[in-house]
Amino acid sequence: MVEQVAQMVVHGEAWTIKDLFVLPNEYVYWSIQIVMYPYMTGLVAGAFVLSSLYHVFNVEKLKEIARYALVFSFALLPVAMMPLMLHLQQPLRGIHVMMTPHFTSAISAFGIVFMTYACIVGAEIWFVYRKFFVESLLRLEAKSERSGFESLLLLIYRVIALGARDLSHKAIEADHKAVKLLAGIGIPVACFLHGYAGFIFGSVKANALWMTPLMPVIFICSAVVSGIALCIISYAIFMEIRKWAARRGKSFLLPDAVAHGEHAVDVDHLRSVQSHEVTMTAKYLLIFMTLAITLELLDIIFRGYTAVKSWDILRDVIYEHDFVKIFIMQYGIGNLLPFVILLLPGLTVRRAVLASLLVLFGVFMMRWNVVIGGQAFSLTFDGFMHYHLPIIPHDIETFKEGLLGALMVITTPFVIFYFLNMIIPAFMEDRDTH
Amino acid sequence: MKRRDFLKNTAVFVSGVSISLSALEFIDPKELLAANPKLRWGFLVNTYKCVGCGFCVKACKIENDIPLEAHVTRTWVERYVMTKSGETIRDCPNGALAGYTSKLLDENASGMRLVPDEEITQAFFVPKLCNQCSTPACVQVCPVGATYQTGDGVVLVDRKWCIGCGYCIMGCPYGVRFFHPIERVADKCTFCYHRISKGGNTACAQACPFGARQIGNLRDPNDPVAKAVMNERVGVLRSEYGTKPNVYYIGLNEEVR
Amino acid sequence: MKNHVWRPLFVVLGLVAGILLFRLVYVPADFGTQEQGYTFGFHRLGNEQEWKDYPAKYKNNSYCTECHDDKVKSWEASAHAIIPCENCHGAAFGHPDKPEKLTIDRSRDLCIRCHAKLLMPSSGRNKIAGIDSEQHNAKTECVECHNPHNPSLEDM
Numbered sequence: 001m002v003e004q005v006a007q008m009v010v011h012g013e014a015w016t017i018k019d020l021f022v023l024p025n026e027y028v029y030w031s032i033q034i035v036m037y038p039y040m041t042g043l044v045a046g047a048f049v050l051s052s053l054y055h056v057f058n059v060e061k062l063k064e065i066a067r068y069a070l071v072f073s074f075a076l077l078p079v080a081m082m083p084l085m086l087h088l089q090q091p092l093r094g095i096h097v098m099m100t101p102h103f104t105s106a107i108s109a110f111g112i113v114f115m116t117y118a119c120i121v122g123a124e125i126w127f128v129y130r131k132f133f134v135e136s137l138l139r140l141e142a143k144s145e146r147s148g149f150e151s152l153l154l155l156i157y158r159v160i161a162l163g164a165r166d167l168s169h170k171a172i173e174a175d176h177k178a179v180k181l182l183a184g185i186g187i188p189v190a191c192f193l194h195g196y197a198g199f200i201f202g203s204v205k206a207n208a209l210w211m212t213p214l215m216p217v218i219f220i221c222s223a224v225v226s227g228i229a230l231c232i233i234s235y236a237i238f239m240e241i242r243k244w245a246a247r248r249g250k251s252f253l254l255p256d257a258v259a260h261g262e263h264a265v266d267v268d269h270l271r272s273v274q275s276h277e278v279t280m281t282a283k284y285l286l287i288f289m290t291l292a293i294t295l296e297l298l299d300i301i302f303r304g305y306t307a308v309k310s311w312d313i314l315r316d317v318i319y320e321h322d323f324v325k326i327f328i329m330q331y332g333i334g335n336l337l338p339f340v341i342l343l344l345p346g347l348t349v350r351r352a353v354l355a356s357l358l359v360l361f362g363v364f365m366m367r368w369n370v371v372i373g374g375q376a377f378s379l380t381f382d383g384f385m386h387y388h389l390p391i392i393p394h395d396i397e398t399f400k401e402g403l404l405g406a407l408m409v410i411t412t413p414f415v416i417f418y419f420l421n422m423i424i425p426a427f428m429e430d431r432d433t434h
Numbered sequence: 435m436k437r438r439d440f441l442k443n444t445a446v447f448v449s450g451v452s453i454s455l456s457a458l459e460f461i462d463p464k465e466l467l468a469a470n471p472k473l474r475w476g477f478l479v480n481t482y483k484c485v486g487c488g489f490c491v492k493a494c495k496i497e498n499d500i501p502l503e504a505h506v507t508r509t510w511v512e513r514y515v516m517t518k519s520g521e522t523i524r525d526c527p528n529g530a531l532a533g534y535t536s537k538l539l540d541e542n543a544s545g546m547r548l549v550p551d552e553e554i555t556q557a558f559f560v561p562k563l564c565n566q567c568s569t570p571a572c573v574q575v576c577p578v579g580a581t582y583q584t585g586d587g588v589v590l591v592d593r594k595w596c597i598g599c600g601y602c603i604m605g606c607p608y609g610v611r612f613f614h615p616i617e618r619v620a621d622k623c624t625f626c627y628h629r630i631s632k633g634g635n636t637a638c639a640q641a642c643p644f645g646a647r648q649i650g651n652l653r654d655p656n657d658p659v660a661k662a663v664m665n666e667r668v669g670v671l672r673s674e675y676g677t678k679p680n681v682y683y684i685g686l687n688e689e690v691r
Numbered sequence: 692m693k694n695h696v697w698r699p700l701f702v703v704l705g706l707v708a709g710i711l712l713f714r715l716v717y718v719p720a721d722f723g724t725q726e727q728g729y730t731f732g733f734h735r736l737g738n739e740q741e742w743k744d745y746p747a748k749y750k751n752n753s754y755c756t757e758c759h760d761d762k763v764k765s766w767e768a769s770a771h772a773i774i775p776c777e778n779c780h781g782a783a784f785g786h787p788d789k790p791e792k793l794t795i796d797r798s799r800d801l802c803i804r805c806h807a808k809l810l811m812p813s814s815g816r817n818k819i820a821g822i823d824s825e826q827h828n829a830k831t832e833c834v835e836c837h838n839p840h841n842p843s844l845e846d847m
Binding site for chain 2: 008010011012013019020021023024025026029030087089090094096097101102105106200203205206207378379381386
């Protein structure tokens with residue numbers, strides 16, 4: 001019997017190139033989707049923390065972006081789960097995490113923490129928008145003739161209002177109290193949601209790069225940073241689109257106007273709100289960035305200083321193989337440059353958006369360098385694995401865990417947000433809320 | 435008031451059902467070992483005896499239906515060549531499925547490398563397989579209870595329950611786990627559980643002409659493996675991870691990781 | 692209408708109850724904490740039996756002897772007696788019914804697994820007679836000159 005030489009590609013083989021001595025079963029098993037996963041979860045958690053700054057700590061300056069951040073966080077929620085499903089070898093069995101959770105595993109917490117978090121965000125939105133739900137409900141009911149779309153909208157409002165139509169002063173007060181409480185509970189849960197994503201990596205004792213108790217904290221800080229940055233960018237862009245659309249009357253770009261009429265949008269007002277909110281939020285971005293960078297540098301310095309057995313290979317990975325990715329792309333372009341841009345006096349919306357874009361890129365590179373970098377060397381400390389992101393897919397695997405799969409994950413929240421905006425207008429201004 | 439009480443009770447009931455108390459308890463494995471004294475599977479590898487023929491790898495793949503052409507394997511044999519300049523070169527082409535038949539050392543992307551005979555100080559082979567750890571890191575990290583340790587100490591994977599997240603593959607410090615290319619779930623050496631639990635030998639140990647591999651019961655004082663573990667100088671791989679392996683090696687040295 | 696603030700909570704509780712109910716139906720009855728405790732022994736008990744029932748492909752030498760004792764004799768006296776029959780003759784699973792005949796590996800690749808000359812001090816490999824496969828009659832199969840059941844060079 002002669003050994004067959006025909007190819008059978010095993011999971012990971014398509015994008016892994018081995019160099020020197022690597023064990024036969026070692027591949028880059030956790031690829032782009034596992035980079036996306038903490039990135040997307042981070043965006044969810046960060047957006048929520050931003051909205052809570054207003055709701056809990058009464059940071060009035062963030063009032064308008066807070067509501068937007070909350071709705072956007074909700075739109076991001078289902079997407080945080082997507083990369084995991086795309087990565088699983090048996091996606092249909094994903095439900096097992098909820099069915100037989102094995103709590104000694106960091107991943108098993110996902111089902112429960114994620115659901116808890118989803119419920120909190122959902123409930124908070126319900127309380128923030130309840131008044132709006134009921135008003136819309138009454139307005140639509142009062143209409144003598146309803147289009148098909150309006151009937152659908154009415155049905156949705158009837159369901160999500162949960163029959164609570166009381167708009168008395170007392171009831172509204174109760175809503176506000178509930179929002180504050182939920183936002184307060186939400187912050188630790190959001191931190192937990194993301195801290196445990198860091199724990200997933202930090203607790204893998206077999207991986208020399210991942211294993212550090214700092215990992216969860218680093219993940220939380222960079223999560224808040226990326227969440228705020230995404231809110232700044234998307235808020236500025238959406239406002240830009242809204243201004244443009246409001247001038248030109250392209251109402252299909254104004255989902256809330258589609259649902260609730262043109263009067264919801266006013267161009268001049270939009271401009272002043274946009275500039276104020278974006279520059280204010282940028283300040284908070286700076287604070288969290290400082291924290292995140294400090295921790296990350298502390299981690300590298302500590303490893304170099306203590307220089308245990310694994311340092312030889314880690315040094316090769318950090319200072320040679322991944323030097324450009326870590327020091328140029330992550331720290332240089334992703335941290336230092338936006339830091340300078342944000343600190344220069346006279347911050348404009350355009351500059352804040354540019355800085356935020358760089359920050360988002362920097363945080364993405366940080367996730368990449370952790371997830372892929374952690375698999376860039378063999379367990380034997382004697383060889384390397386190079387990861388090549390599949391760009392043109394040639395089978396389902398290289399689609400799911402390739403460039404297209406990642407792009408799919410990135411675009412989905414915006415699609416969800418568009419439709420969500422019809423039901424829950426994120427840009428709605430309401431002077432007597434709070 | 436009544437409604438509040440009802441809510442409270444419901445909350446207590448729900449949390450009680452969903453989070454069982456045992457979740458928070460980390461059980462001491464020593465206690466467990468003591469509770470099951472009769473059988474504990476262990477493995478002995480004699481690296482002096484191994485000649486790098488790779489019959490074990492081939493037998494394992496055929497016995498356990500791991501496609502021969504797939505570049506993953508439940509067991510493999512590594513070659514170590516040490517030179518006068520103090521360098522250690524390791525290689526393991528395709529897990530040594532076809533054995534070692536060439537002096538060229540396979541360095542993957544860096545190509546083949548020839549070490550002249552006169553440069554070699556020592557050279558040997560090291561067979562590897564799942565260590566069936568007493569405190570397996572892979573089992574601890576499985577989020578759904580799809581991989582587990584049996585009463586006699588073998589770590590198995592439930593192919594009908596595994597979700598294929600790869601956390602166990604990441605958690606194993608020895609790189610013994612992989613995704614089965616056909617079953618699409620995590621896979622690993624089972625010590626040929628279907629053979630040993632019927633009194634047979636593992637496929638790899640049976641295929642080894644030189645007796646470099648042996649399976650036995652660590653709890654039986656008359657078992658040759660248990661005796662060797664007791665009476666000879668044996669070592670385990672990477673004890674620093676605290677996984678307490680049950681595969682013992684004769685002739686292990688510092689370079690073997 | 693007074694207590695409308697609790698309504699989202701009822702929805703959540705309903706959801707939790709739904710999941711727990713589904714769990715009752717979905718999770719096999721033998722799933723739970725077994726012998727090794729929750730950390731290492733949380734699994735579906737039935738899976739242990741499934742693994743025990745996995746079909747074995749390799750028999751062993753005594754199985755071969757049952758029918759082929761004539762062939763076994765010559766081999767038993769030779770230096771190759773340490774090599775199990777199935778290493779070269781193939782796994783005996785199903786034989787002699789299906790497959791009726793096993794495919795024997797007589798290739799040069801098989802022989803040089805042990806007999807390719809490698810300098811391996813501190814390993815048993817050094818004690819095995821070896822050849823440089825590219826120099827030693829490279830074009831011919833080993834079995835044309837050597838008898839695998841009696842490899843002794845004196846008897847050639």
